[in-house]
Amino acid sequence: MGDGNMSVVMYNYLCSKLGNQNDVKTRRLCYTLTKYLEDYNVLIPSGSKAEGLDFTKSDIDIMWHLTCVHVYEHPPNNMLIDCFVISTEDTVPGFVRLIHEPHIIKFDFVREWCIEHDNNRRLLSNKLLKEALYGPCIADTGGFLDNAFCLRCRSWIQQAYPWVKRNRTWPSPEMINDIIKVGVMLVPIGCKGSQNEDIEWRVSFSIAEKQLIYSFSHTQFLCYA
Numbered sequence: 001m002g003d004g005n006m007s008v009v010m011y012n013y014l015c016s017k018l019g020n021q022n023d024v025k026t027r028r029l030c031y032t033l034t035k036y037l038e039d040y041n042v043l044i045p046s047g048s049k050a051e052g053l054d055f056t057k058s059d060i061d062i063m064w065h066l067t068c069v070h071v072y073e074h075p076p077n078n079m080l081i082d083c084f085v086i087s088t089e090d091t092v093p094g095f096v097r098l099i100h101e102p103h104i105i106k107f108d109f110v111r112e113w114c115i116e117h118d119n120n121r122r123l124l125s126n127k128l129l130k131e132a133l134y135g136p137c138i139a140d141t142g143g144f145l146d147n148a149f150c151l152r153c154r155s156w157i158q159q160a161y162p163w164v165k166r167n168r169t170w171p172s173p174e175m176i177n178d179i180i181k182v183g184v185m186l187v188p189i190g191c192k193g194s195q196n197e198d199i200e201w202r203v204s205f206s207i208a209e210k211q212l213i214y215s216f217s218h219t220q221f222l223c224y225a
Helices: 003-018 023-030 108-112 125-134 157-164 173-182 206-214 218-224
Strands: 043-046 060-065 071-072 081-089 095-100 114-117 121-124 137-140 145-151 184-186 201-204
Touching: 003 218, 023 125, 023 218, 060 184, 071 218, 108 114, 108 125, 173 206, 184 206
Parallel strands: 060 145, 071 081
Antiparallel strands: 043 060, 081 095, 095 121, 095 201, 114 121, 137 145, 145 184, 184 201
């Protein structure tokens, strides 16, 4: 059998196991994510099922965007209530701290998630938020569904700009622009072993990752799977 025929056989075999192009598109439609997040998009699906896979042990992760908290890397002039500003001071790459700006906190429960730290600055505690919302992730009994709470920063943070500026042929400049417009998500998990673990937040690029996967050709997707 020639190499070309072997490639076709392998492609057909993988399609029989993972699904053809229409199968993958149909699965993704079940977990559609709007191109640009708006305030009312509080449920963000991710995980292998949202990517279009359907293995026996495929999982679905649901990120619940807490829209009551506003996060900025650089505070705007028209700061809203319940606003926090990203700080990378004393953190490792991929983690940040969230400092409350001296504005009114509207919701009492947001105030309860904060602690006084570093010269009486008020920081958002991932530990207190998790205690209030029953952990960073809530899994079903079968282990196939994880619910994670998260915050959103609407801008692409400075830590991640080296990725934007890389020399590359893929992804396209248009796709990169779409990705950075969405911003990043922040999940209530600190760097393990850090002295400030309870007040650190991990930067999540799960939305960007899914956008990149959606851009794959079906052959590329089969190789990825």
